[in-house]
Amino acid sequence: MAVERVHRAEYAVDVAAPAGVVYGLIADTTQWPLFVPPSIHVERLDFDGFQDRFHMWVLANGTVRSWLSHRTLDATRRRIEFRQGTPADPISSMGGCWTVEPLGEGRCRLRLEHDFTVAGNRPxxxxxxxxxxxxxxxxxxxxxxxxxxxxxxxxxLLLTFEDSVRIHGPAELVYDFLYRIGDWPALMPHVSRAEVAELQPGVQLTSLDVLSADGAVHTFEAVRVCFPHSGRILWKHTLPSPIVDAHTGEWSVIPDEEGVLVIAQHSVLLREEGIEEAAGKLLGAGAGLAQARGHVRATAGRFSLATLELAGRHAETAVRTL
Structure with a gap:
């Protein structure tokens, strides 16, 4: 039996930012869906400040891949070693390390090293x-x-907000409404088209046409990762708006003694160049960052609340019918 060869690769880039800032971006993988385009969701499983174990979902070439990873963080040396626990075929093993090297005041070098083996060593x-x-x-x-x-x-440039409603109905019906996104055009007047492909259980590729308040139609494409046992649906837009670099969110269905609390959470990274281009057209003449933040908060909140209220009506009507 042939011994699998270890292949190595190394990459580096100089960054006009302090080493501590760059290390912080690498250390917090829960923010990667906002900062790294292919990253869809990171579900942290264990973290004690030194050892980090998480499940990551990534969109690549139209396919969603996921794996478990383990990392060891060394803030003093600004070094993070990582190892995938369940690499995708044909990879047998994948690991490496991130290193941030100070180059002087306000500058550093970010280095990424990989080592991997491939089953069968096929060229x-x-x-x-x-x-x-x-x-x-x-x-x-x-x-x-x-x-x-x-x-x-x-x-x-970062914006985080949430909306919530209280529903007097079964949590299962509320979650089912949010999960069945393909049925939304028949259930929600502001959604005119919905396409969904679930190529693996709980992972959905979606495309929606949504009517805005002025009658315009906007298309939203997203990947959704669904956790029915915990009543959560995590999502990331893969076709952001002109003023948004990245937009992620979560639907949470939380039963309690008063009924069900449903929360829609949003995290947004604004695009500076898009704000300048949209000023006078989308945001109004002379608009800047404050107007862009207000616009995103208002439009995303309006859609979230309308969806949550309809989910509540659906669940409460079903209870009354029964």
């Missing part, structure tokens, strides 16, 4: 894994550099 498989690793690694480094170099403005 075509090795070449495919190397190409995919190369493409994703370079894209991740470029994107993280772009985000890090905005670090003085990042708090203003």
């Amino acid at each position: 075509a498989d090795v070449a495919g894994v190397r190409e995919a690793t190369d493409t994703s690694s370079r894209a991740e480094l470029a994107r993280l550099r772009e985000i890090a170099e905005r670090w003085t403005r990042l708090d203003d």
Whole structure:
């Protein structure tokens, strides 16, 4: 039996940001869906500040892949070692490390190293894994550099908010309404078209046409990761609006002694260039960051509340009918 060869690759990029800022971006993978385009959702399983175990979902070439990862964090050396627990075929093992090296005041070098083995050592498989690793690694480094170099403005570009409603009906019916997104055009007047593909249990590729208050139709595409046992649906838009770099969210169905609390949470990274382009057209003449934040909050909140209220009506009507 042939011994699997260990293949290695190394990538680096210089960043005009302090080393501590860059390390912080790498250390908190729960924020990666906002900062790294292919990342859809990170479900942290264990974290004690040094050891980090999580489940990650990524969209690549129209396919959603997921794996378990374990990381060891060393903040003093600004080094993070990682190892995938369940790599996808034909990969037998995948790991490596992130390192942030200070280069002087306000500058650093971000380095990413990979090591991997491929089942059977077939040249075509090795070449495919190397190409995919190369493409994703370079894209991740470029994107993280772009985000890090905005670090003085990042708090203003990030926006998190939520809406909630109280429902007097079964949590199962509320969750079922939110899960069956393909039925929304028949259930919600502001949704005119819905397409959904569930190629693996609980992971949905969706496309919606939504009517805005002025009658315009907007198309939203998203990946949704569903957790029915905990009443949660995590999602990320894969076709953001012109003023948004990334938009993620979560539907949460929480039963309690008063009935059911349903929460729609949003996290948004605004796009500075898009705000400048949208000023005078989407946001009004002379609009800036404050107007963009208000616009996103109002439009996303309006859709969330309308959806939650209809989910409540659906569940409460079903109870009365029974």
